[in-house]
Each structure stands twice: as structure tokens, then as C-alpha cells.
Amino acid sequence: MLAFILRRVFQAALVMLAVALVAFALFNYVGDPVNLMLGQDATPEQKAELREALGLDRPFYVQFAVFVGNALQGEFGISLRQARPVSLLIKERFPATAELALTAALLALVLGVAMGVYTALRRGGFLANVLLTVSLIGVSLPTFLIGILLILVFAVTLQWLPSYGRGEVVQLGWWSTGFLTKDGLRALILPAITLSLGTMTLIMRLVRSEMLEVLRTDFIKFARARGLTNRAIHFGHALKNTLVPVMTITGLQLGGIIAFAIVTETVFQWPGLGFLFIQSVQSADIPVMAAYLVLISLVFVTINLIVDLLYYVVDPRLRIERTTAAH
Amino acid sequence: MTDFVLLEVRDLRVEFPTRRGVLTAVDGVSFTLAPGEVLGVVGESGAGKSLTGAAIIGLLEPPGRIAGGQILLGGERIDNLSPEAMRKVRGRKIGAIFQDPLTSLNPLYTVGRQLVETIQTHLDLSAEAARNRAVQLLEEVGIPAARERIDHYPHQFSGGMRQRVVIALALAAEPRVIIADEPTTALDVSIQAQIITLLKRLCRDHGTAVMLVTHDMGVIAETADRVAVMYAGRVVEIGPVAEVIHSPKHPYTIGLMGSIPEFDHERERLVQIDGAMPRLDAIPPGCAFHPRCTRVVERCREVRPELVAVGTTQAACWLVKG
Amino acid sequence: MSAFVKLEHVSKAFDVSPPWLNRVLERKPRVFLHAVSDVSFEIRRGETLALVGESGCGKSTVARLIVGLYKATSGRITIDGQDMRSADDTSEAARALRRRVQMIFQDPYASLNPRWRVADIIAEPIRTHRLITDRAAIERRVAELLGCVKLTAKDGEKYPHQFSGGQRQRISIARALASNPEFLICDEPTSALDVSVQAQVLNLMRDLQREMGLTYLFISHNLQVVHHVSDRIGVMYLGRLVEIGDKRQVFGAPEHPYTRMLLDAIPDLKMTGKARTPVAGEVPNPLDPPPGCAFNPRCPRVFEPCTRERPELLPAHGREVACHAVTRMARAG
């Protein structure tokens, strides 16, 4: 157990280090920060001065160490576009993305698993076929188009829901939440649906195919032969075995939600990290890009770590060493 | 023993609709099973023996379906029961054991949980009583330190021990009939002998009847009271086991017995049946065995022979005179 | 006749250790699975030696060691005086040796590439070893080989899935024969087949041996089949040879308690009323074999040295046996 956790944590740390290296390379070598900060017409003296001030004349590994040290304290320098500390920008934007992603992830997980189980058990049934067809559309529709269509229908035509922004938010310390006002919740509906739809259908299709696979196994057949109720077979035996392989992919999909938040936030002008990131990509605002990359990687790595640990809880084959098995 | 019929299969027909038409995998199979009797069903792969078993417990995999005939348990039809009624029959009145003990158990639950679940599904017992019964069952199938091992997961048992657990599960609600589908095929010879001995003892003690499906004549010889030989979906010979083994009537049974290598007399060559069992989509007209039969006559190619009684056995062959 | 195939103290261990981090943290040692330990035997030209034993006894590993699919951890394997280890490299000698040794596998469904035509499958050894280069001649040779295994030249145009299990196994045999080998290793060649088809394949193998003077190593768990095909029999248990000798000796008057138990465990087809005596217990975990004689926990004749000292394979009553009880009796008698 300890070795398992240690190995996972070590791998996670390795990934983070690799990401930090990429971010650092971005920061320092892609587009000369001195040029970016001073503009094209600065004098060589000015450049040299800034170079020294930024520590760019020091050896590579020292610079990297400083970068990592700063990153650990949440320091990523000054945004080139907005001329404000990156950490401040991120702190402002983080709650918006977190609330959106969390809502979407919950929607996707709960509905995705439920629909997946339903379509597997009622294979060939009418509603199951409808859900399957709809899910195909869900997989085939790009997130941004879903957003646009939802806006067209619910905001432009019917005028039921707002088409952009977070609505009214309440400040809790530095955290701003939209969960506590009616306006904020209304503003959340369309973006959350947009963001969750793709993941939801993916999870649903995955659960369905895994469940069908499990339902074909010998132990399910043997459970039927023992006369267990359908309830016990489907929800006791099949579902648990289905969730073991589904967990990994679901973990990855939740990471996907954060990535696609970029798109959703762009469509709905949602003042979150993704929107910030896309603006920084368009204007080559490297410090923000680097900070976003590190932060998002941290989230991914954490999700993956949790999924790995969940495996350990669910599957006794991992928990109990094979070699201790007696006869 | 034979005056009371526990399980009766009448003219059973199992079909599989496919793109090239409907395939008949089991075709007019009839037999009876008395309480405490062991009926061996033997045949090569594709003969329809496992499907017959699956049809009896109502677990044919779609698109396979029972297309004709009746199955009676204690005089009552069970082939037309509702799914829910049939579920109550499974495990309670008819138990089943499958070939591979490695895959027959859910890997994520302890053996005890699976046993208790099965017991409580069919018997009105408290959790504690069910658990006690589970321990008792494990002891009965010869699992040492059952009280401790009940909380182990399937992967912590060896192959032979797992098959014992499977047997305990099949017997959990004291069914009157057990369908054992190749219960020893996946096991080594020495373990095979242990499992067969166990199965025989348990069924004698509980008075359970067994339909033993296997391709191994040796297992049949030492276990079964009667044996049905199947070929291409039909029973070609059925009778008391000693009779069928020592004086087989149907040319297929004769060939089958001759092709088994034996210790006592050394032969330069084995008796071989040329060709292979026909595929379901190409079953020859007349007697399905005629293309491989060395004693084929004109009528074999055209008219299908029915089972006729010869002494205590029955065989479906034109050369056999009743 | 001198030995054609010779194994001297051949062992094969697989490293199945837990990952490094687990070993360090949980203080676990490296673990080796000794699949084959110190196995020595000879096969004479033209004879059939059979290896029997239950699953996990190492008989298939022996087969794979001889054809070079595995490398032996220690020991020496020679074929016609030539060391198999030279088969590692791509030298001309190694190629020549490969040509002379071929193998027939267990599963007729997995042993033929489903995407190749049968004719191409059979021609592969010919092309690989460049035995014939002329296309028409290859075609003729393939037709001839198909004839050898009672198939027709037209069957070469088909794909494996169009054949039954028995036919496929015959195609495998034709492929093995294509390089004119002298030594065939048959790893459970009939255990996936039905009995009536098994008889066809066994008869064919026997005919081919007669016609071509082939040497066979026949591996099987089925004692009746082994008895039928072999001249000599080796019985394996947990990676070791426990008894080896002439078929009539070993099966007629088994000396090792394990051989005896195996024979007793065979179902009695003649129904002489003799109940089969199940062997007590199960094969121990091969990662942690019992000390001394590996069979001692199941042996009815176990006595003091068995749990302490591993018995050597020694001649006794016209065969070789690795059993303290037998060698002591032999010495006393």
C-alpha cells in the first residue's frame, strides 16, 4: 500500500516537474521576455539592465530553481497584457472556473452513469435507443456549437436565461460565489449544461459498453443461475465491476472538463481562468500561460492520484497480495 | 429409481436465428431424470449438450431461444414461466455449476458475501443464520478453516478450492437438480478426481439429481448412472452407462469409444472417425452422422432415424433393430 | 543409438519479483519462479519421449527451451551434438539448426495467422530458410505437404477459419514439416481437440514418424494419450523430473508415488469397479516449494529425509526415479 502510494506521488511529482520545465521554457525562451516587456525600441543598455534585474543572466538551473521556488509560492510574475501580478489575476478568476467545472462534473457524472446503466440494462428498448442516438449527437457536437445553439434558443429567442457572464456574485473572503444568488444560479445553467454535455455522453457510452461487457461474464451468468434477483445482479454485481475500469477514464474526462472550460468560458464570456488563458494565448501573454499550465496540471495530477487511490479501495485484488494466498 | 420422474425434457428444440437462416442447435432432445440420479450428457464440442443445460435453467443467451418442446420439473412446466418465476426456480430448485471456477465468482466480493446473498435470496434466514449456513456449506465441500476463509476473496483460493466454493454456492438453497456443465474440464487430473468424488458424495447425501455435461467419457463412466450421447444437436444413444460403454449400439458411439486410447491393450493405430462434426449451418439430411459413418446405407442419407429401444438402451440408427 | 537430443542440468527461472520500490519498503526479497530445475534427459533418434505432469509442472517450458523460445538460465541443450545456445545468433549454423527442429502447438485456433492463406502459412518456413526459391516449385512443395496431412492442394487457397480444429492442427503439422525437420516438439497437440479428431491427428503423427524417421518430444497432461504415442515417458512435478524410463516400466509398474497417484486418478473407463483414488491436496505454490522433495506434503510414503533433502534422479528398477523411499529400497534390495 505504502509503496503504491509513494510510487504514485513520485510519478505525480515527476509530471509536475516536467510541466514546470515546459512552463519555464515558455517563460524564458519563447518570445524574449525582455523584448516583450520593453517593446521593440528599447536600448541595449535598458535590455541588459532588465535582463540582470530578472536574473536572466544566471545559469539555466539557477533560473529554473528560482522559477520553481516562485511557482511554489504562487508567484508567476506580471501579466504582460494587464500589467498586474499573475497570482492576483488567477485568484480573481479561479472561483468562477471552479464553480462551473464542479457543477458540470457533477452533472456529467451523475447523469452519465445513470444513463449508461439504463441503456445497458434496457438494451434495445425505445428510450435506451433514443438516449443512445442523442448521445451520439452529444459526442459529435463541438462544445462551442452547443453553447451557441443554447444561447440562440434560450437567450436570444426565448430570452429565459442570460447569455453571458456570471450574474450577481457574493464575495466570501477572496472567493466569489454565484451559488448564493438567483441571478448567479440562472447564469450558471447554460454554461454548465454546455460544458457537461460532451463528458456526460462520453461517460454514458463508456459505462454502457463496460456494463454490457460485464453482463456477459461468467460470474454474472453464475449469479443468474443461482437465482439472484435482477436488482442484486445489476446493481450489486455488475455495476461495481463496471465502475472499476470506468474510473480511470472518468478521471481523465473530469480533466477534460477543465480544458473545455476554456471553450465554454469563451462562448459565455465567463470570467474564469479559461477565458483568461485564451486571451493570453491570443496575445502571447506568456506568464499567464505558464501559470495556467502549472495550475491546471496540478488539478489533473491530483484527480489522477485520487482515482488511483480509489482503485485501491474498490478492488480487493490490489489490496490483498496474491503471494499470500494459501490453498 | 426410475418410477418417479423429477425432470423431464420432451422434444426440446433450441434455435439461433442468424443472417444465413435459423440454425437448430438442439433438435428434438428428450430425456428424464429421477431423484438422486446422475445423467451424463456426452458429446463433442458443438453437439448441443451445453445448450440443452442452459435451456433447462432458462439461461440461453440471446438470440438463442427455445423453439419447441417442453421442460417439466416435478411434473410442472418450467419452460414457459415468467422471468421472475423462473428466477425463483433457479438456485432453489435447479442449481448450476459451470466449467471455469476462475471466472465463475465475482472478484470484488468475498466468498461469504456471495454465499449469504444466495442463501438469503431463497431461504428466509437471518443474516447470522445465513452466515452460519455458509460456513457449514464451506465445511461440507471440504474447505479447511471455513470460518476464517469465508471472508476471503475468490482470488485468494486455488482453482480446485474455487470449484468447491462454486459447488457450495450451487447447493446453497438445496436444489433438487444440478446442471453441471463441464465441471472438471478446467482442472488437473488429480483435482478432477477430488471434485468428482465430492460431487458424487454431496448428491448422494442430499438426494440431488445431476445432469452432468461433459466431453470426457472417463468422467461419465465413473459418475453417471445413465448416459445420453449427443451428435449434431440430437441424442443418438441413451441408456444405462455400463451398457452404452461396453456395448455401444450407434456407430458414432462405437467410434467414440474406440478412439479413446487405453492402457490395457496397445494398438498401433486408434480407431478414427474421419471428418468432423458438421457445422450447424450444414447439417446433412437424413442421419447427421452419415458422411462420417463407415456402415452407411442408402436410407441414412435420406431419412432421419428416430431413437428405438434395444434392450435397456435406445439408439437412433437404421442398422439398430428394436 | 546415441542421443539425438540431450538436456544436461537445464534450469529456467523467471524473475517475478515485486517492483523495486515494494522490495525496498516492504523488505521483500527478489522472487524467482523456478519453472524448470535441473532437468536432464536424452532422446534417441527416431523415438518418442513424452513428458507428463499437471499444469505448472514445467513441461511446456522445457519444450520452449529446446526450440529456443526461452533461454535456459543454466545447463546445456544439444541437438545432434550441436549446442542450442548458438541458435541465439543469426549465424548459418544456427539457421540450419532451427530448420531441423520444429514445433506443433496446442491451440489450433491460435497457432495459424488468421490473415494468411494456408498456402502462405505452409510456405513460410520454406521462404524463410530459402529452401526453394522458384515460385512454382514452392507451390508444388506446398501441395505435396498438404497431401501429406490428407488435405488437398486447393485447400491452400483458403484461410484458416474455413477449417475445423482437426484440419487446422493438420495444417500446423504441414507447416512444421515444410522445412524437412528431423525433430518435432509437440506441445499438447491434441488437448484442444475432440476425441474422435484426436485419434485422426495421433494416427497421422504416427504415420509421419514411420515414413520420415522423425524424433518426437510429446508433451501432454493426458496419460492415456501419452501411453499411446510414446516409447519413453518422463513425469514432471513442480519443475523437476521425478521419474523417467521406458513406457512399459513407468506406467506398468510406477515407482514414484506421484506417478502412481496420477495413474490412480485416471477415470476408469472399463468400470472395473475400482474407485479412483483422488490425490490428496493440490500442487503447492511454485514460488514457495516445500523443502526437500517437493511432493512430500501429498506423499503417502513420506518419511524423515523427504522433508529435508531433495532426492536425486537415480536409476532403480530399470528406470530413473527421484524418491528417497525408492532408492533406499533399491539399495537395500
Add this chain to the structure above:
Amino acid sequence: MMQALARLLDSDLWWSFKRSPLTVAAAIAAFLCIAGAVFAPWLAPHNPYDLAQISLMNSNLPPVFQKGGSSEFLLGTDQQGRDILSTIMYGSRVSLLVAVCATVMSMLIGVTLGLVAGYVGGRVESFIMRVADIQLSFPAILIALLISGIGRTVLPREMQDQLALYVIILSIGLTGWVQYARTVRGSTLVEKNKEYVQAARVIGVPSFRIMLFHVLPNALGPVLVIATLGVASAILTEATLSFLGVGMPPTQPSLGTLINEGQNYLFSGEWWITIFPGIALIVMVISVNLLGDWLRDALNPKLR
């Protein structure tokens, strides 16, 4: 040739194809989309990028079935007077080109790495699969964004539009290989242990020949399925990138670029500028996805 055709018409694959009307419809739709895209210069009613052919007089015309629509511009025009139908056809051409090139690139990288990992094993395998795991935990869209973001910074501004096509193919192609690698490695591990591969080794066939002629052909079934679905998802990724403004430039618009440009007119009522390219995109992706789904089920022996 005739023989091969006859075999195809008799195969299970063709049978399952004929039996599913949805699949036939998808195949027809996919064929129309692809033909319309590939032959756009010959089939399109106008050339929207020929300045001589467009006129501001025709700007913002609604589609033909709405009031004010013209039969010359079946699906209406955009703000510059370009025929929407024609821009869609030209746009599909770009989308499809990017998607197919990126898929082929992913496939080549993935299949090679997967085959090598599966067949060689050991440290090579651990390394490749570890990289794949890490890559997989980052969504493709993010990596693609990063690559095109870097491209944007590194390349001189005047070259950006010219090179956009290559940058975007590269960024989508580089992120898609993991699935191929994992699948091919999986089937390679299975096939490698099958007895026909061992038989080839016993015969003395060299390793690379075994990989190429024995293992690879048997591992390709699932690759075909992934590639089909991969084209669909590459179309989506490209559209998303273009929508975000980091994909194809307006001078060389793909469907995503068109949707992005049209989006600004959504609120002022000119819905057709964005909705029709959107529909084209959806039809293209759904039909390809349907074909991929069918192929997966048809090739999966367990479902038969």
C-alpha cells in the same frame, strides 16, 4: 478484383452494413460531405475567395426560403457578400484536410510506438507508456492550444497565416497518438503470445518481419475504428481551435473559423452565417462517428 468484390459483398461486414439503415444514411451523408469538400472548386456555385466574384451588394442576404432570399445564394450570404454554401464547401475542404492529415500523423506515430512498445517490452515499453499516460492526462485541446500558442509566439507575424495549416495539423496530430499506441500495444501483447507468432519465431523469422507481417495486420482492426472516430474528433478539435481564434485564419477559413466569424451576427438576427456552417460540421462529424461506431460493433466478435 471481381473476386475480392464478391467476397466483400458476401462478408459479414457488408451484411451488417446493409442491415443498418442508419449506417447506410451515414455513409451517404459522409460521402456527400467528403465529395462536396474535395471537389469544392468544381462543385461550388461561387468562388467566395475570388474578389471579382463577390459584391458587397449581396451582403447579408438570408437563405432562399426566407423573405429577401435569392435563388443565386441558396443558403444566403455573409457580411462581405460571399455565398454561404460555397464558403461551407471550401471550409469543409480545409477542415477535412486538417483532420485527415492530423489523423494520419497520429496513427503513424501511435501505431509505430505501440507496436515497438508491445513487441520489445521492458524499459522501452515502460518509457513509451509512461509518456503516453502523462500525455493522456492532459486533454488534447489544451496541448493543441499550447502548441499553437507557442507557434504564434515563435513565428513571425507575417508567416503565421501561411503556416497556420501546418501548425494546426502538427498540434492535433501530436496529441492524438496515445490512443493508437495504447490499443496497438494491447493487441500486440495479445498477439505476441499467440502461438502463430511463436511458431514464426520457431521457424526463425526475423523479429521485424514478425512485427510487420504477423502482428501488425492482426492489430489493425481496432486502429481502423479509432482512425475513423479520430477523424471526427480531429474535425472537432480543429473547429474548436479555429473558433477560439488560434486555428485557421480568416484568409483560409475552416468550418470553425466560419462559425466563429458568424457568431458575432447571431444577436443581430443573421443566424444563417453561423448556423449553416454549424450544421455542416455536425452532419460531417455525426456521419463519420456513426460509421466508426458501426465499424467497431461490426469488428467486435463478441457482439456477433
